[in-house]
Amino acid sequence: MNSGRKEIITQALSAGRTTLTEHESKKVLAEYGIAVTRETLVMDPGEAEKAAADIGYPVVVKVCSDQASHKSEGGLVKVGIRDATELSAVAAELGLRAAELGGGLLIQEMVAGKRELVMGLMRDPLFGPCVMFGLGGIFTEALKDVAFRPAPLSKEDALEMIGETKAAALLGPVRGMEPADMDMLADNLMQLGQLAIDNPFIHEVDINPLIVRDGKPIAVDGLIVLSEEEAVADIVRAKAPLDPLYAPRSVAIIGASAKTGKAGNDVIKNILANDYEGEIYPVNPKGGQIEGLKVYSSIADLPEGIDLAIIILPAKVTPGVIRECGAQGIKTAVLAAGGFAEYDAGGAALQEETKKALEDTGIRALGPNTSGHITTPANFTSSFFPLGKIPKGRISYITQTGNFATHTMRYVMSVEHYGISRVTGMGNKLDVDEADALEWYADDPETEAIFVYLEDFKRPRKFLEIAREVTRTKPIVFLKGGATEEGAQAAVAHTAAMASDDRIIDGALKQAGIVRIHKYTHLVKAAKAMACMPLPKGNRISFMAPSGAMLVTMTDYCRKFTGLQIAEIEDATRQRLQDMSPPFVTMRNPVDIWPAVTIDGLEKAYTRGSEAVFEDPNVDAVVMILMLMDEVELDSLDFVVNLAKRYPDKPLLVTFSGQKSHMEAAKEFLEPRGVPTFALIEDAFAVLDVLCKCGKAKARA
Ligand code: ADP
Numbered sequence: 001m002n003s004g005r006k007e008i009i010t011q012a013l014s015a016g017r018t019t020l021t022e023h024e025s026k027k028v029l030a031e032y033g034i035a036v037t038r039e040t041l042v043m044d045p046g047e048a049e050k051a052a053a054d055i056g057y058p059v060v061v062k063v064c065s066d067q068a069s070h071k072s073e074g075g076l077v078k079v080g081i082r083d084a085t086e087l088s089a090v091a092a093e094l095g096l097r098a099a100e101l102g103g104g105l106l107i108q109e110m111v112a113g114k115r116e117l118v119m120g121l122m123r124d125p126l127f128g129p130c131v132m133f134g135l136g137g138i139f140t141e142a143l144k145d146v147a148f149r150p151a152p153l154s155k156e157d158a159l160e161m162i163g164e165t166k167a168a169a170l171l172g173p174v175r176g177m178e179p180a181d182m183d184m185l186a187d188n189l190m191q192l193g194q195l196a197i198d199n200p201f202i203h204e205v206d207i208n209p210l211i212v213r214d215g216k217p218i219a220v221d222g223l224i225v226l227s228e229e230e231a232v233a234d235i236v237r238a239k240a241p242l243d244p245l246y247a248p249r250s251v252a253i254i255g256a257s258a259k260t261g262k263a264g265n266d267v268i269k270n271i272l273a274n275d276y277e278g279e280i281y282p283v284n285p286k287g288g289q290i291e292g293l294k295v296y297s298s299i300a301d302l303p304e305g306i307d308l309a310i311i312i313l314p315a316k317v318t319p320g321v322i323r324e325c326g327a328q329g330i331k332t333a334v335l336a337a338g339g340f341a342e343y344d345a346g347g348a349a350l351q352e353e354t355k356k357a358l359e360d361t362g363i364r365a366l367g368p369n370t371s372g373h374i375t376t377p378a379n380f381t382s383s384f385f386p387l388g389k390i391p392k393g394r395i396s397y398i399t400q401t402g403n404f405a406t407h408t409m410r411y412v413m414s415v416e417h418y419g420i421s422r423v424t425g426m427g428n429k430l431d432v433d434e435a436d437a438l439e440w441y442a443d444d445p446e447t448e449a450i451f452v453y454l455e456d457f458k459r460p461r462k463f464l465e466i467a468r469e470v471t472r473t474k475p476i477v478f479l480k481g482g483a484t485e486e487g488a489q490a491a492v493a494h495t496a497a498m499a500s501d502d503r504i505i506d507g508a509l510k511q512a513g514i515v516r517i518h519k520y521t522h523l524v525k526a527a528k529a530m531a532c533m534p535l536p537k538g539n540r541i542s543f544m545a546p547s548g549a550m551l552v553t554m555t556d557y558c559r560k561f562t563g564l565q566i567a568e569i570e571d572a573t574r575q576r577l578q579d580m581s582p583p584f585v586t587m588r589n590p591v592d593i594w595p596a597v598t599i600d601g602l603e604k605a606y607t608r609g610s611e612a613v614f615e616d617p618n619v620d621a622v623v624m625i626l627m628l629m630d631e632v633e634l635d636s637l638d639f640v641v642n643l644a645k646r647y648p649d650k651p652l653l654v655t656f657s658g659q660k661s662h663m664e665a666a667k668e669f670l671e672p673r674g675v676p677t678f679a680l681i682e683d684a685f686a687v688l689d690v691l692c693k694c695g696k697a698k699a700r701a
Pocket residue numbers: 037060062069070071072073077079108109110111112116137138208209211220221222
């Protein structure tokens with residue numbers, strides 16, 4: 001039987017089989033350029049000897065049947081068979097087992113090599129086909145040392161995912177073994193991704209193990225699981241553009257209220273507070289005036305073709321109201337009401353009705369269950385949480401929480417000093433989802449950096465596809481909310497069993513150049529830094545501290561971050577630092593600044609120290625830990641602002657030690673002047689790690 005992969009797959013499926021045998025699986029893998037063992041399938045144990053003689057001893061004998069997916073568990077693999085005598089005994093024994101299982105015997109070359117790796121493929125319900133790499137053999141499931149990437153993979157993706165595993169440490173020239181051929185490994189991973197794309201009936205693939213012999217990876221086992229159902233790609237439906245949502249020229253507030261404290265009133269106050277220049281049409285059956293605006297008593301009375309309707313009415317009337325809006329030619333809507341699918345079964349039914357109404361009218365909608373959006377270039381917000389005038393800037397958010405249009409925005413506005421461009425509170429994502437918002441931000445000249453908080457994805461592959469391009473020009477920082485379960489899926493193959501949501505998300509985000517964070521507050525802190533500082537060109541940092549303990553502990557802390565490295569400064573720089581310090585201290589990076597302060601005072605010492613490190617070509621970014629208190633003489637912090645201005649290509653982040661009143665005053669002085677500060681010393685470093693990673697993602701090929 002000399003059939004190609006297509007015949008193998010169709011024959012198996014028409015025979016009602018969903019697993020391919022090892023031998024069949026390897027034929028498919030070989031078509032994708034993956035090196036497999038030399039082997040012969042014999043149906044009669046009497047033919048084993050000839051096959052073994054052709055291959056050459058030692059050989060391996062395995063029962064080959066689609067009924068035996070995990071062979072060694074059933075004693076169906078015998079390795080290291082040295083001669084014909086041994087073989088005939090093994091062939092007789094396993095021959096019986098093979099007959100029971102309706103299969104044959106696989107006579108295979110014995111691959112000598114100590115390093116066993118695993119590669120695999122699974123189809124994630126969200127991300128589609130994902131390729132896995134890791135430590136193989138008996139340790140695979142125990143150590144779960146694996147990484148994932150959604151297909152297709154670039155060479156960089158493949159090399160990066162290999163580098164993420166601990167198994168990577170075994171691939172160099174360890175213990176006299178030849179280094180593994182990284183090119184070949186990477187190609188194999190890319191090819192597995194391609195295999196998934198070409199073969200919609202292949203559901204899972206396991207190559208466990210792949211043994212490294214003389215540096216070359218060879219698949220000694222293979223398992224392909226088929227599915228009767230063809231995998232389908234994302235369904236894409238052409239939809240109306242979102243410009244009327246983000247740049248509305250006219251807005252109707254349906255459910256407008258004259259009562260202070262009501263959502264239908266606060267939303268109007270917000271719009272007015274932001275100096276919105278478009279037309280505002282409050283709608284309320286009572287008519288009259290609200291906040292000096294004429295109230296329309298029904299949707300039918302509104303002029304035709306309004307850009308946006310903010311619907312602040314109970315869930316149950318929403319579908320009907322959308323249809324009325326549709327009749328009036330309204331283009332987009334924000335659906336504020338909760339009580340839909342997130343609430344109960346009745347709400348879920350209502351959500352379906354709402355969805356139908358949106359499809360029938362073609363209205364693009366945000367929500368339901370959203371506190372709205374902010375779009376400062378249009379001087380506009382649909383938030384019904386009292387916000388007042390929102391400061392303008394270039395930072396945009398996509399969030400699966402209303403917080404960024406409510407209390408977190410209040411926090412940003414009252415504690416931090418940076419401006420906002422767009423905020424999209426996704427709500428239940430009935431229509432507008434994370435991919436839509438990202439697609440719009442991608443072309444938005446008013447958005448320079450994008451911060452995302454999501455608990456789930458609606459169109460993950462589309463989101464990542466867009467992100468992959470966006471991150472080459474605009475950083476995307478991502479916080480994933482919600483517990484991530486280990487290997488939640490029931491699976492035949494090991495790959496799927498190891499595919500925890502979190503590993504896949506991790507790989508998928510990296511592949512798209514998205515920088516993942518793990519702290520909610522960093523959605524704000526990193527945004528603040530990015531709002532005023534450039535992305536570093538590299539990850540080599542310098543910092544100066546007024547204490548030895550801080551130098552030591554922050555150096556330790558930096559080791560936690562893959563994005564950060566303490567810069568090796570040049571001799572000339574070291575000399576400059578030495579020249580400003582007393583001879584009893586040996587200066588290096590990080591910079592022990594206090595001895596110099598005792599000689600020259602704070603301003604002069606910090607200035608000279610900063611100049612030295614900023615001017616060093618090996619330094620990409622600087623953190624300054626300022627000691628501020630009554631006893632420290634200082635006229636002004638202008639020198640810090642000036643340093644930031646003088647070295648505009650390298651970020652400067654400031655944090656403090658000392659006395660509350662001075663530190664708070666310093667924040668209030670520095671931040672409006674474009675220097676980000678951090679109350680927690682560690683935060684300055686954690687945020688710089690995010691900046692470095694974003695810079696790296698932007699610069700990638
Ligand atoms: P299973 O179906 O149980 O995964 P494998 O074919 O992977 O069976 O064989 C079990 C183990 O035997 C492998 O993990 C590997 O260590 C060893 N092995 C199998 N085939 C070979 C071979 N051709 N050369 C060297 N070792 C092999």
